[in-house]
Amino acid sequence: MILGDLDERDMLKGLRALLAEQGIANAAEIAERIAATDAANPGQGAAMVARAWTDREFRALMLADGTKAAEAMGIPMRGLPPLGVLENVPGLHHLVVCTLCSCYPRAVLGYPPFWYKSAAYRAKAVRTPRALLREFGTELARDVAIRVVDSTADYRWMVLPERPAGTDGWDAARLAAIVREGDMIGVTVPSV
Amino acid sequence: MSNDVAADLADRVPRAMHDLGGVPRFLCEAVDTAPHALDDFDREVDAIRQILGAKGVMSVDELRRGIEALPEDVYRRLSYYRRWVRSIASILIEKGVISEAALRAHAISGAGR
Amino acid sequence: MTAQLAPGRRVRVRLDWPETRGPCHIRTPYYVRGQEGVIHRALGRFRNPEKLAFARPAEELALYHVRFDLRRIWPEADADLLVELFESWLEAA
Incomplete structure (x- = not known):
């Protein structure tokens, strides 16, 4: 060396x-x-999630083209890798990892957290994902399938979590406040 | 773990050290979920890498190759952004953008600053 | 494989270890090599990172999200998996 x-x-x-x-x-x-x-921070991703929960058209755009949806929120995406959005639905939960390095949707979430870059996270996500989620305090029901997304190439992936129960009538700002960084990678789920 | 570790896929194939999915030795290690703030060193290295990419001096793919080429003990020992600095320096030297001698001279004259 | 692969098409990841042949940079994780999966969706065309990593002229390759059953790789895995893979790593299954 x-x-x-x-x-x-x-x-x-x-x-x-x-x-x-x-x-x-x-x-x-x-x-x-x-x-x-x-300046990039998880609040930007949270604002996208909250808008997707309250605006059907935006949700469709976000799932079809995450980059365009981010741009529609005023997030600079020029020259950055395309953003893909993974929709959690009843019975299916996504978990994002990069087993080769640390690919992360930085444009919408900011710097990757320490745990995302760690060897333990990268090793476990693709092999013992349910136990890994427990380390983050997340216990999924047995009938919820896990889909691990190993971010290996040119896209960056974020999770669109399910809107939690008990938030009827909330506006986008109030909803955005309950969405955390980990919810958009899939290690946690939003709750109220 | 139910598998016999000695017969594990990760140990049977010529896996590279950074190719960490499912690797047995890390399955027993707890994930450190506590927040770790970046320091000024980390931020500056990150920013320099972005500028080198934007100006076409060095790609993110080259950065990764440089990290993957580190000796395994160095890769394990160094922090995330210390790996980046080593990779950036070796790639820029390899491409003739800077020389090893000049980098050494500036590193030493600037040391402690 | 050069023709566009439709979702649902069965593919196998090439069982190859360029790591053993000298300096390289590969974006195909070791644990899916030789494994059978299903095309989930086409993601577009991107320049070959194996060449970009050496600053060589890099052709564009089709990139796919390929879906695997993780249990077939590790019985304890209880999940399925999406991985971005370049066409150069995929064979008909």
Whole structure:
């Protein structure tokens, strides 16, 4: 391995200096990119879910073309991988994983959480998914089938969870507040 | 686990170290579900990778290849974004975008900053 | 397989281990290789990541969501599975 004696923090300092010197990336560009990336957060995905629960046309768009639905919510998607949406329905629950690395719908959920990138999550999701869900406090009924989605290539996948009972008459803002990051990956389900 | 681990699919085939679906040694490990905040190092590495991709200097596929080429003990030991830095550096050197000597010199002169 | 594969079509993932032949980058997880699955849906055409990873000219390939019964891979798995796979990894089953 090259530069095996260098600490990665020092390598970053070296990279930063060289990329600036070569006009590839300067400090202002990097700061701007960090700010733009930090701005993406699970609240955006939650707003999409809540709108899908309250707007039939939007729901159809979201299931047909997640990228267009995200754009309709003002989320920048240009140049990003296409977004696919997996609909949970009675009797079928989706769980997203990337067993090869950490592909994650960052445009609508932000940075992937630590657990999503962990070896234990990646190993278990495709082999002991029901037990894995229990680690997140999620106990699915035996008659609910699990469909694991191993995100291996060019799409990024988010789950459209089922709208929980007890939310009749709620508006989209109130609904969005109950949708968590894990609900849109399938490790948890929204509840009230 | 009901399977005999010694006869497990994951152990029978020439699986790469990052190809982790169903791998027995991680099935007994609890998932750490606690939130872990990213630090400034993590954010900067992430941003640099995005810029390199957007400018066509280096693709996400190359980033992954560089991570997958790390020695297994290094892959296991390093944090997520430390793997990225090693991959970015080795790919940029391989492509002649930067030189190993220049990176070393700047890393050392900038050390501790 | 180059012709568009319709949903429901049975396919088998090539049983191949490029890992044993030198540096490579593959997006087909080891655990589906040699396994039989069903085309779930066509996802469009994307550039071949196995070549992009080496900055080589990369042709576009059809990408499919392929559905598998996970229990046939691991009896304890109690789930089915969708994986994005490129046409270059699929054979008629």
